[in-house]
Amino acid sequence: MAKLKLTAGRVRAFTCPADKPQAFLWDADVNGLAVRATLGAKAYIYQGRLNGKSLRVTIGDVNVWSLEEYREPKTGKVITPGARPEARRLQALIDQGRDPREVKAEVTAADIAKREKTKQANTPALEAWQAYIKARASKWSERHKADHETMSREGGQKIKRGRREGMPDKKEPGILRPLLELPLSSITRDAVAGWLEQQAYRPTRARLAVSLLGTFLNWCSDRPEYRDQVNPDACTRMKKDLPKPQAKDDCLQREQVKLWFHHVQRISNPIQATYLQCLLLTGARRNEMAALQWEDVDLTWNTLKIRDKVEGERIIPLTPYVKSLIDGLKPARVVLLHSDDALKRSPFVFASATSTSGHITEPRIAHNQALKNAGLPALSLHGLRRSFGTLAEWVECPAGVVAQIMGHKPTAIAEKHYRRRSIDLLRVWHVKIESWILEQAGIEQQKEETLKLKKSTAA
Known part of the structure; x- marks a missing residue:
C-alpha cells in the first residue's frame, strides 16, 4: 500500500470515494499510522500485528487530534494530543507483547473504579x-x-x-x-x-x-x-x-381497678373500650391484641390464637367476660377499607376504617383521656400487660401459668423441660384471675355470662 508523509493539508483534503465504504491514507513517517475516511467522518487509526494476527486501534477524530502533540510552554500541559506519538506508544505496547485494546480497557476500568470510589466516599x-x-x-x-x-x-x-x-x-x-x-x-x-x-x-x-x-x-x-x-x-x-435505662414500673393497683374500668367503659368508641379491657384481662402485648383476627377467635372451644412475636403463636383461654366483649363487636365488623370505596367485612376484631393496617393502631389518646378523667396516674398500654401479671398474684396463680398466658419464655429448668400445661389448666387459673379483677372493678358476673357494670353510687 502506498505511503505519504501525512501533513495537515493532506489529511484535510483526503476523502472517501463515493463507491467505497472506507479509504486509508498511510503515513510514511510512523509505520502503522493512517487516516481512515468514511462517508462523513475521518479518524486517525493505528494498525499492527500481535502474535501473528493483525489488530487495528482507533486513535481519534482528526478534528480533535493533530499529527504532532502540542503542549503549554510554561506548564507542559497537553493542549492538542498527537497521533504520531500515540501510534509510537501503541507500537511499544505491541513490542512488549501487550494488546493495546486490553490495556485501554484496563485503564478505562481503573478510571471508572476510581471515580466510583470517589463518589462513594462522598455519598451519605x-x-x-x-x-x-x-x-x-x-x-x-x-x-x-x-x-x-x-x-x-x-x-x-x-x-x-x-x-x-x-x-x-x-x-x-x-x-x-x-x-x-x-x-x-x-x-x-x-x-x-x-x-x-x-x-x-x-x-x-x-x-x-x-x-x-x-x-x-x-x-x-x-x-x-x-x-x-x-x-x-x-x-x-x-x-x-450510656446510662442504664430505668425499668418502667407503671402498673394498675388493686384500689385503682374499679375507677379504671368505670372510665374506660365510658369511652365513646366501643372498639377502643373493648381493646383496652382485653389488654388488661389477657396480658397480651398491644400489637398482638390489635392484630387479632376473627379467625383467631374460637367461640365454640373458647380460645384465642395470639400471634406471638416470640414464639410465632400461642393459644390462650377465651375467658367469659372477654368473650362477651368480643362478641359485642360483631356488628362493627363491616368497615370501609382503603383498597377501594366499597364496604367490606374486616378480618380484624379491632377493626379501623382509617388506619392503613386495617386494625386499631392508636388507642392511647382515648386511654390517656380516660385516665385523666379518672384522676389516675399515667399508665402505658404495656403497663396494662404489666398490671395483668401483677394482679394475678392476688389469686396466688403459679408464675409459670401467668408467663404462658402472657407469652413469656420460660426461665427455670422445670418450666423449660417439664411443664406442658393444657389449655384447660390455663383456663382454670385465667378465669380465676379475670373473676378477681372484675370483682375489684365492681362488675357483676352472672352464671349465664351476662356481665354488666354494677351501678355506681355516684350514678
Whole structure:
C-alpha cells in the first residue's frame, strides 16, 4: 500500500470515494499510522500485528487530534494530543507483547473504579442503609423493619396520632439520621462517641440505635462495594458509655381497678373500650391484641390464637367476660377499607376504617383521656400487660401459668423441660384471675355470662 508523509493539508483534503465504504491514507513517517475516511467522518487509526494476527486501534477524530502533540510552554500541559506519538506508544505496547485494546480497557476500568470510589466516599451512608434494609427486610419482623425506618427518617412529617400536649406538631429526624448523613468512612468510633453524648438523655432508644448501627456496619464490611469504606468496629463497646435505662414500673393497683374500668367503659368508641379491657384481662402485648383476627377467635372451644412475636403463636383461654366483649363487636365488623370505596367485612376484631393496617393502631389518646378523667396516674398500654401479671398474684396463680398466658419464655429448668400445661389448666387459673379483677372493678358476673357494670353510687 502506498505511503505519504501525512501533513495537515493532506489529511484535510483526503476523502472517501463515493463507491467505497472506507479509504486509508498511510503515513510514511510512523509505520502503522493512517487516516481512515468514511462517508462523513475521518479518524486517525493505528494498525499492527500481535502474535501473528493483525489488530487495528482507533486513535481519534482528526478534528480533535493533530499529527504532532502540542503542549503549554510554561506548564507542559497537553493542549492538542498527537497521533504520531500515540501510534509510537501503541507500537511499544505491541513490542512488549501487550494488546493495546486490553490495556485501554484496563485503564478505562481503573478510571471508572476510581471515580466510583470517589463518589462513594462522598455519598451519605444513608444510601447503603437503604440498600441494607432492602436486602434484609424479608427476614425481619414488621416491628424490626419499622425501627430501622423510624431511626433513619428525615423528619418534618406532621404528627397525626399520639401527639401529647406540649409536643411539636412535626416529627423529629430519626435518632440515627445525623450519622447516616455522613459518608460511611466518616462513621468512626469518635463520630459515634460524639453522637452518643448527645443521645444520653434517652438511653433505651440510643442502645437500640447502636445495636442496629453496629449490625449494619458489619453487613457493609461483608459487601465488596462498601468494604473499603466502612469501619466495622465503630460501635464496639459503645453501649457501656450510656446510662442504664430505668425499668418502667407503671402498673394498675388493686384500689385503682374499679375507677379504671368505670372510665374506660365510658369511652365513646366501643372498639377502643373493648381493646383496652382485653389488654388488661389477657396480658397480651398491644400489637398482638390489635392484630387479632376473627379467625383467631374460637367461640365454640373458647380460645384465642395470639400471634406471638416470640414464639410465632400461642393459644390462650377465651375467658367469659372477654368473650362477651368480643362478641359485642360483631356488628362493627363491616368497615370501609382503603383498597377501594366499597364496604367490606374486616378480618380484624379491632377493626379501623382509617388506619392503613386495617386494625386499631392508636388507642392511647382515648386511654390517656380516660385516665385523666379518672384522676389516675399515667399508665402505658404495656403497663396494662404489666398490671395483668401483677394482679394475678392476688389469686396466688403459679408464675409459670401467668408467663404462658402472657407469652413469656420460660426461665427455670422445670418450666423449660417439664411443664406442658393444657389449655384447660390455663383456663382454670385465667378465669380465676379475670373473676378477681372484675370483682375489684365492681362488675357483676352472672352464671349465664351476662356481665354488666354494677351501678355506681355516684350514678
